[in-house]
Amino acid sequence: MKISIFAGFLLLSLCQLCSGFFGYNRGVDDKKFEQEHIVANLCTQVMIDRGFAVLNKTTCKPEKTFIKATVDEVRAVCGGGGKGVSKENFKLVECKVDPAHNKPPNCQYTVEEVEKKILVTCVKNKPTEFEIHE
Numbered sequence: 001m002k003i004s005i006f007a008g009f010l011l012l013s014l015c016q017l018c019s020g021f022f023g024y025n026r027g028v029d030d031k032k033f034e035q036e037h038i039v040a041n042l043c044t045q046v047m048i049d050r051g052f053a054v055l056n057k058t059t060c061k062p063e064k065t066f067i068k069a070t071v072d073e074v075r076a077v078c079g080g081g082g083k084g085v086s087k088e089n090f091k092l093v094e095c096k097v098d099p100a101h102n103k104p105p106n107c108q109y110t111v112e113e114v115e116k117k118i119l120v121t122c123v124k125n126k127p128t129e130f131e132i133h134e
Helices: 002-022 024-039 043-049 073-079
Strands: 054-056 063-067 083-085 090-097 108-122 125-134
Touching: 002 090, 024 073, 043 090, 063 083, 073 083, 073 108, 073 125
Parallel strands: none
Antiparallel strands: 063 090, 083 108, 090 108, 108 125
16 A cells, blocks of 8 residues: 555656646746736726836826736637737726826726737747737
8 A cells, every 4th residue: 555655646746747847837927918918807906916016106007908818818819839829809907097186106007808819929839928909
């Protein structure tokens, strides 16, 4: 019994080592893309929590668009190339600074949800940037 537990542990360790060795390192790149471009929450809180709200000491960032999807759904748009355009619309959240609350530290944002196609820039089949494709 002790040998089978050890063998199982060894097999799991080997699988984890091989996944990193063969270039499947989902963590860092996907987390960065998710933090910068994907949202499932309210604009003001997300903009503050992720460090996007304040451009400098006197200016709030005017707007930012987030994708309401998973990294895997966005990665599918890459299609193995450097850029890809979605075939279907993605749900997007457009956060725009409220003119009455546009000075740090009190940046507040309005929320508008839209559905549009996106153009995704990819490096090694991982999304790095996106823009609305019209």
